[in-house]
Amino acid sequence: MAPHPTPDATRLGPGHAVLAFDVGGTDTKSALVDASGRVLGLRRTPTPLDSADPAGTIVASLAVLAREHLAAAPGIVPVAAGVSVPGLVDELAGIGMFASNLGWRDAPIRSIAETALGLPVAFGHDVRAAGDAEHRLGAARGYGDVVVLAIGTGIASALVLGGRPYAGGGFAGEIGHSLADPLGERCPCGAIGCLETIASAGAIARRYAAASGTPVGGAREVLDAATAGDPLARRVWDDxxxxxxxxxxxxxxxxxxxxxxxGGGLAQAGPALFGPLGARLDALLSFHRRPALVHAELGDDAGLLGTALAARDLAGARRDGDSA
Amino acid sequence: MAPHPTPDATRLGPGHAVLAFDVGGTDTKSALVDASGRVLGLRRTPTPLDSADPAGTIVASLAVLAREHLAAAPGIVPVAAGVSVPGLVDELAGIGMFASNLGWRDAPIRSIAETALGLPVAFGHDVRAAGDAEHRLGAARGYGDVVVLAIGTGIASALVLGGRPYAGGGFAGEIGHSLADPLGERCPCGAIGCLETIASAGAIARRYAAASGTPVGGAREVLDAATAGDPLARRVWDDxxxxxxxxxxxxxxxxxxxxxxxGGGLAQAGPALFGPLGARLDALLSFHRRPALVHAELGDDAGLLGTALAARDLAGARRDGDSA
Structure with missing residues (x-):
């Protein structure tokens, strides 16, 4: 696994103390953020899977994590928590609509998390939380109209349009499940030729292994093989x-x-990705506004940082409401 | 030419009296809107082309039209004007950035129109004006996230996201110039395989004529031939x-x-377009939010109505400002 650096301690700045949970399909990241913005006790624990009660079991595990974070940092009293999850998320309603890896459908995660944690909960989407963090603290800062693309096992994106996050009722940003090849393979989502069946880090490794009969550890190995002159690896990478x-x-x-x-694992390829991607983009566009292609800054913890920001926003809004 | 019905007299409702100009590549539509919302003297005149001073010449023609509208309706005193143009438009800056048919580049049309008309001018984009009218008065009413697609000679769209028009600095909505076929023909815009080289009403007629050697009057004739069993027409239509x-x-x-x-000319095909389009869309989507496919309501005058609405908005904002 890649090293897991502690985020810049000053990144979040002063504000409310909050708990943050970024629930992933495999692992959950959690931390306590103090009033100075320090991220304390950042840890990664396996996300429990329970087909009988997927949302309830995961939320119960968050309550256990919360107690451990609080026990490790006596004197810090969070006033809100952030919980971000993958899949289709309706932030406004507080509902996890669907998450293929985790198994829930239309689960009222915000309300069960508020009960389990005893705190107001900012409930959101992992990639949109990461996009919000990149927009407020990272590589997307200063742009009014910007797309944050996460390319890893799958491909997802967060949209900031006119300076504001755009969620499309929880369905927006699914560029990984947009049509790339009408004659392509069927995606696990049910559609044909989705972008992430060709261009995710996972797809690159899988397609190379299938074509060559040689299993590889990841997209990086395919890139290395392409660079070393392997024509099959070159074709998979170029596709x-x-x-x-x-x-x-x-x-x-x-x-x-x-x-x-x-961002995401594939972005770690750096110039080997950004160079040819920019060149092809230039060739495909004419009068269009050519976007800057920018490497994400916040790395793996962007989702957790965005989740903490959302919890702070919620805490701030509640306090403002109290004093009004 | 298609009949040109007068818009519903009550459609715009009460408000400020304004002048509205919808400048097209061939014709300019203009009208005076009175305080009860009646659209008076709606007319269509050729847009003057002048490569030496394209924007100045067109604006001068609008001033002539304005005098004629005012002379025909004595007693009505407009307090603002709306001017909408095609191409790339920066509404915020008041700049016509580019219009291939009309020939300007970075023309400060709002300011020269304000001088020529002696009125505050709401300057905008023709398709976004039409989209705004459909959103406020027509088929897009009640939707927070909606795309208004105009399919005629070309293909353009207006986006309303989170309840607000989204312009992307003037570059958004150019679905007609999005990649449809990487192996397709070069579009006049310079890119390869743009959607409007295949699917605009103009492209359908042109492609059928090229493939069959038989000139046709428009996409409608191609649809009729396809319906009558012409396999070439069927292929062009289905593509x-x-x-x-x-x-x-x-x-x-x-x-x-x-x-x-x-909306636009191609939408007049009705069920022959909407039926197969909906069926193919169903087949291409999986978990995605399936949009309703809705026929535009305001027809050919949507752009003019949206332009009048923008002028009224501007007049209202100035009046509010005065009283503040």
């Missing part, structure tokens, strides 16, 4: 870059973001 | 429907609009 460039070009025609911030 | 369905499916993955409102 991924082309599909990403075409998807970004289509996004540009519709939304004209000033920048596309790219 | 257009497929390209539209794929483009809408991609739009849905990113933006998840509640509805896609379709």
């Amino acid at each position: 991924a870059v082309e599909a990403l460039a075409e998807a970004i070009a289509r996004l540009v025609a519709i939304l004209a973001p000033e920048a596309v911030v790219i | 257009a429907v497929e390209a539209l369905a794929e483009a809408i499916a991609r739009l849905v993955a990113i933006l998840a609009p509640e509805a896609v409102v379709i």
